[in-house]
Amino acid sequence: PEGTAGMFVWMPVTMTRPDGRPFTLFVYFQRYSGPGWSTGSARGSIELPDGRVKPFTDVVPALEFRDDNRRLTGGTLTAVLPDGGERTYRVEPVSDTGFHLGAGLYGGFEGHHQGEWRGDLHVDGEHVTDCDTPEVARWLKQHRDCIVRVTDLTDGSAGVGTLQSNVVGAHPEMGLTAEASFA
16 A cells, blocks of 8 residues: 555574574564554574574664665664663675565466476476666566674674565665555
8 A cells, every 4th residue: 555665574594693603593574554553573692502592682784775676785684682781783795696586487477386286297487687677677576685794793793694575665765765665
């Protein structure tokens, strides 16, 4: 509907502390809003090799995207800890390369859907160039995996992971317009 906007971010990252100890960072954020309403959730955690999990109580994104194709260009995610403390993570795409999940039939593509029965063995694939152009991005849909480098601005831990995102509607605070929006 008119005035509706939304964003989700899903990001698992293999991290390494400055002293060499590994951990996993996980972030999930979704927010949807429209005139007179807003809903969403956020979760995440630091997952340690011994099985312990240090949960976040909230995640506050300050990410940047291109308006024309909604590709992530960088930014930060701030995790709120149970004691009220915060950790801010810088997120940077390692390159312009990514994977549009539409070509993998997420949400349907070219008349087919993920999980559809197409025989005992059906093999196909896509090789699509110029995915950063608005026309091709709209054809593939914007739901996209992007390989990211993540740095903890608190202690210098760093790692590489994947960030999936989808940002629809106008987000004036991020310079994103309703006119350029697409799912």
